[in-house]
Amino acid sequence: MAASSIEKTPIALVRNYNDILGLSLQGNVFGVTNPTVDTGVTGQTSYAATLATLSLRNLGSKIMVPLYCLMSQTGTVAGGRISVHSQTLDTDQFTSGTEITVRNRNGYKGAAPTVRAYHTATLPTFTTGNATAVATLDVFQTVSAVATSDPVNVWPFPGFVAVKPNGALHVYTDATITGPTWFFNIAWAEIEV
DSSP: OOOOGGGGSOHHHHHHTTOHHHHHHTTOEEEEEOSSTTOOEEOBSSOOTTEEEEEEEEOSSSEEEEEEEEEEEESSOOOSOEEEEEEEESSOOOOEEEEEOOEESOSSSOOOOSEEEEEEEEOOOOOTTSEEEEEEEEEOOOOBTTBOOOOEEOSSSTTSSOBOTTOEEEEEEEOSSSOOEEEEEEEEEEEOO
């Protein structure tokens, strides 16, 4: 008899998929935000596969399940249309970037993170077939120098993709006039396979 597809899916992932609170209480939810309080991170003026605004590298043996990526523009208006692309890599490719401290969202009971986060990352040219765009959207945010816009969740839903061990998830942002500057709050779960 042939094996069913459910046998190929990690049981912990199936059990906890809709239980973000449970994952957090177990110490399996991690997150990052701007590395410097009240200072944004700037995107690009045009899309380039080698320049990611944010880079999440899954360097451990767990599956990374993205939960949310809340972003709001700050500072000067970057232009009426801002593009945001999220892309996964089966095998991590990374050159450099500014590391962001990853924190367990459960300060009482928490494991060490296996995902490392960076902003303003430089990546090598992708190996053919390694990168897959998993979410794309246009954000229309009007921002003045004294106010930020409401945050937009740039990922469609929790668990929209699972990043396997030694893979990566990159977020690209660009606007044609000026690179958009962001405040962000990103969270993901790390689940044993």
